[in-house]
Amino acid sequence: MEEKVEYSIQEAILYSHKMAQMSKALWKAIEKDWQDWVKPYGLNINEHHILLIAYHLKGSSISEISKFGVMHVSTAFNFSKNLEDRGLLTFSKKENDKRNTYVELTDKGVNLLLEIMETHDVESRQIVKGSLSLKKLYGKFPEFLEMVAVIRDIYGDEYMDIFNRTIQNVKQEMVEEEK
Numbered sequence: 154m155e156e157k158v159e160y161s162i163q164e165a166i167l168y169s170h171k172m173a174q175m176s177k178a179l180w181k182a183i184e185k186d187w188q189d190w191v192k193p194y195g196l197n198i199n200e201h202h203i204l205l206i207a208y209h210l211k212g213s214s215i216s217e218i219s220k221f222g223v224m225h226v227s228t229a230f231n232f233s234k235n236l237e238d239r240g241l242l243t244f245s246k247k248e249n250d251k252r253n254t255y256v257e258l259t260d261k262g263v264n265l266l267l268e269i270m271e272t273h274d275v276e277s278r279q280i281v282k283g284s285l286s287l288k289k290l291y292g293k294f295p296e297f298l299e300m301v302a303v304i305r306d307i308y309g310d311e312y313m314d315i316f317n318r319t320i321q322n323v324k325q326e327m328v329e330e331e332k
Contacts, residue, residue: 187201190269190272199232200232203218203233204242206319208262210315215229215230220308241262
């Protein structure tokens with residue numbers, strides 16, 4: 154049986170307002186950084202995000218892209234279709250799973266994504282600049298553990314599993330590049 158958590162309407166409204174304002178401001182900075190980064194390659198944020206997800210998951214289903222990309226399934230499919238038309242990814246069905254559509258990056262898609270990654274100028278990104286004082290103070294970038302807990306409660310364990318898989322793959326790639 155779920156335990157009822159007590160809170161006032163005023164407390165809930167204030168919390169919701171603060172979360173809305175803070176997340177909107179944070180997203181605006183991230184969105185600008187991201188658009189400035191991928192626009193020279195003729196990509197929008199959704200297309201780049203799809204490429205990243207498919208790359209870091211080493212192929213994925215449209216439903217995984219939708220869930221992890223926090224976009225509607227039709228949005229994930231339509232932007233993936235645009236990427237397929239440009240020769241950046243391919244669609245397939247699995248023999249044991251005809252219901253889901255899977256995408257995988259082509260060599261051209263991998264090469265473009267790696268080129269984009271090489272041009273990422275972290276020092277010019279607002280989000281990194283805005284976090285440097287915390288990195289200097291604590292010796293690391295913020296981890297947002299409370300936010301992770303909130304996101305887990307909203308999107309579920311499957312979302313966090315995909316998130317953790319991508320983070321592990323990124324870390325592994327960084328280790329391999331250092332060798």
